[in-house]
Amino acid sequence: MAKRNVVIGYLGSQLDGGLGAGRWEKWRPTISLVSQPDVVVHRLELFHAPQHQALAELLRADIAKLSPETDVNLIESAVDDPWDFGEVYASLYDWARGYRFDTSHEQYWAHITTGTHVGQICMFLMVEARFIPGVLLQTSPPRKQRGGEPGTMTLIDLDLSRYDRIAQRFQAEQSDAVAFLKSGIATRNARFNRLIEEIERVAVQSRAPMLLAGPTGAGKSFLARRMYQLKLARHQLEGAFVEVNCATLRGDGAASTLFGHKKGSFTGAMADRAGLLRTADRGLLFLDEIGELGLDEQAMLLKAIEEKRFLPVGADREVASDFQLIAGTNRDLRAEVAAGRFRDDLFARINLWTYNLPGLRDRPEDIEPNVDHLVQQVGRESGRAVRFNAEAKARYLAFAQSPRAPWSGNFRDLSASVTRLVTLAEGGRIGLPLVDAEIARLEWLWERETLPGRTGRAGGGRRPGAAGEALLETLFDAEAIQAMDLFDQVQLSAVLGVCAESPTLSEAGRRLFQASRQARRVVNDADRLRKYLLKFGLSWDRIAAAKRGEGDPCRISSLSRG
Structure with missing residues (x-):
């Protein structure tokens, strides 16, 4: 029409x-x-x-x-x-x-x-x-x-480039767009500000794929959504913002989730499925942790990026989707390519515009404006006007900007910290006792991540078995552990160590069975791990609760096991 x-x-x-x-x-x-x-x-x-x-x-x-x-x-x-x-x-x-x-x-x-x-x-x-x-x-x-x-x-x-007055107007619009990408936060880190200024120029002038690298919690997902909103306001996009964490895509379901499938194409395919790439037609697709995609899905994605067409699982005809791609990763994809875990042609296609977002501990001068922004934001959401008193704010910032604060979870840690302060502030004032208690809480959290031999979010050198020893002692009482063969203790401790470092059961299974999975036609790492844990009376929910320090306080005894 x-x-x-x-x-x-x-x-x-x-x-x-x-x-x-x-x-x-x-x-x-x-x-x-x-x-x-x-x-x-x-x-x-x-x-x-x-x-x-x-x-x-x-x-x-x-x-x-x-x-x-x-x-x-x-x-x-x-x-x-x-x-x-x-x-x-x-x-x-x-x-x-x-x-x-x-x-x-x-x-x-x-x-x-x-x-x-x-x-x-x-x-x-x-x-x-x-x-x-x-x-x-x-x-x-x-x-x-x-x-x-x-x-x-x-x-x-x-x-219109010859019109100086118009060029000035464009500059003003660009400044507004940069401020929008930063949520109006007056960041002070020169490197970060230059980075956002270039991202703004690319976002409004290019539809090429973009790669956002950086540690977990550095704001990749947030920045991708803001770029989408900016392009939407400029009428450069009409479709939806579609976000998916590729670390959650495993096995046969990965291709179906991304590219869709036809009814009856495999067991459980009870109806046609459009897939996320088609959902993002004329919009923006954000693939976070793109390095977690399997090689087959990487090949299909490359074709979809280059040709705007792809073949759903079980389909005989290709379908079209004109989406813009922003990818995120906390891995060094160059190393992944060298190791054969990421396709070099896909990396070349998404590497035109690559930006490495610095973590919060690399931007200490930006902590104060972000704290101010978060206090106002959390206060608005709770319907309260909350402020620091001068001494309390000075103490909190001195700690937050010091080497004592690694901010291993980056802005997620900072947001959680400020949320606690605002929630607990009596009379709308954040005072010294509240700040001291919050600093102690943060030090305790980070101490658990940096215990000798432990690998936390900040990264470290802990071997999986050592990480599992703490979980083993949390989940089982001494009698149950003594009743195990040494072989079982060592093996279960190593498995629990991998579980401690993995966000999902599927991720833990993929890491544990990485070598043998290549030789199997049907890959169900999560099910293999679930059955192994069940032999010891364990479930993923119980392990996750133990990792958070929550859940049933009753540990498994020698009588209750199996």
């Missing part, structure tokens, strides 16, 4: 003027729009000054006679000085921000023949910046004017 044509323009007080019958003998630009023999204007959004209301009404009546299918919306533009660039731009900008563009069903033409030169330049700017998601339209009179001849119309695209 063809899209409807919508024209946006100014009333020409001189070119469109004329109140008597003689007006039909002259060429009028706005009338020429609806008089083109092969073009239908379905709607006209017409700006006019208050003093030209009568002329605008007459023009609407004339258009109704010539083109009954054209709806004319008269928009009063009360600008004190039509030659003031800032005032005219602000008026047009405010209108565009409140207008409901429907690019799926309508195409927009910005008429630049009428209006002052300033108004025309502002119209250029709005189209170039994509605040009006369309093209420019110019009408011209016939070479030999005769009554009733409509003249010509041309769709054009202009290079």
